[in-house]
Amino acid sequence: MERALVVQGGIPLRGELRVNPAKNSALKIMVASLLTPEPVTLTEVPRLRDVDVMLELLSHLGSRYAWEGHTLHLHTPEIKNTEAPRELVDKMRASFIVMGALLGRVGEAIVPMPGGCQFGPRPVDQHLKALTRLGAEIKEENGFFHAQQTRKPSGRVVFDMPTLGGTEQALLAAALGGEATLVNVAQEPEIEDLCRFLQMLGVEIQGIGSSILRVQGKERLGGGSYSIIPDRIEAGTFLLMTAATRGRITLTHVNPQHMDALLDKLAQSGHHIETGEDWVRLEATPNPLPFSVEAREYPGFATDLQPLIAAYLATVPGTSTVADRVYPDRFGYVGELARMGADASRKEGVLLINGKTLMGASVKAADIRAGGALILAALAAEGESKIEGMQYVERGYEKLPARLQALGARVSFEQPALALAAD
Structure with a gap:
């Protein structure tokens, strides 16, 4: 039986993390x-x-x-x-x-x-x-x-x-x-x-x-x-999670040049970004700004980060837009974000987002990056969330709960109910 992930939201991520291979x-x-x-x-x-x-x-x-x-x-x-x-x-x-x-x-x-x-x-x-x-x-x-x-x-x-x-x-x-x-x-x-x-x-x-x-x-x-290159999608996931929780993080074993489009958007939102040859540091602003983004072929914004940046923008006051030129229908996660109070709707292929405070809820992931987006939203939300479908998340993120715990997050797998003994 697949276990659900329980997330206590509202805690800024802080610390240093080595990015896994891609x-x-x-x-x-x-x-x-x-x-x-x-x-x-x-x-x-x-x-x-x-x-x-x-x-x-x-x-x-x-x-x-x-x-x-x-x-x-x-x-x-x-x-x-x-x-x-x-x-x-x-x-x-x-x-x-x-x-x-x-x-x-x-x-x-x-x-x-x-x-x-x-x-x-x-x-x-x-x-x-x-x-x-x-x-x-x-x-x-x-x-x-x-x-x-x-x-x-x-x-x-x-x-x-x-x-x-x-x-x-x-x-x-x-x-x-x-x-x-x-x-x-x-x-x-x-x-x-x-x-x-x-x-x-x-x-x-x-x-x-x-x-x-x-x-x-x-x-x-x-x-x-x-030797395999560092995972730019995992690196982007942790940067967006940190931005959403208004924390600070240093990522090592990463190539910043592989993430130009994301780093530019995070800087546009007001976050402080520093980079070295193989590291990236983000210190989040408490008052981020909204923006528009379109996923497209590299070196454009990565489609694998599109659900995650939409979840991040759902926490940013103001109006943002998200489009995806690579996979225009990659918005199946929006209904689950709405369970957490996200104000997002599609119009003519573009996702319109009015950022606000999210609330904890029970949601279900249907693919790897949608799962990452829901965990991001849960980390930023007020209260407790439960994310099902973690078998998808584990296809793309190695030991994600433990890595989040190392950054101060309160996450754990739900304990299965004990079966009642027969008389």
């Missing part, structure tokens, strides 16, 4: 390890439910793995299965990119439509377009995509819009012996991290960090040790 980067690099028969060591990997699901999928495909703390050892001497089980891919959208890795390594793949968080349609047409341009023949049967590599994985892919998953698929498909030019690619830090990992394996990639990537694959890739 989940969204670790998952894709784990998939990329399928491309080489040599051992790979990842020295910074978060211990999360999504990581466990990915390891289960990789094991099914032929990988062996071992943990040493947050260090993960991976080895795939051969691919044993080319079909990804529906029950695993249904749990996590990120697993869909095994198609590109399997095509690259063995030339065939059977992968179902991806699942994961349900906050609006997320089509895979750009994934399929990229793989087809690189020589794959793909057919759909009964909800499964059957892909066969018909020639050397080479060609020119022009994406209709920057797409994280589509870019990753193309990189993986071309890494072994391919020669590809990828145009209008996603430029997120996680893409750069994947490119650096592939370079370590031996792939030649030009244009890293730009909108055009040129990939020169190798016939055989090596192994090695690699």
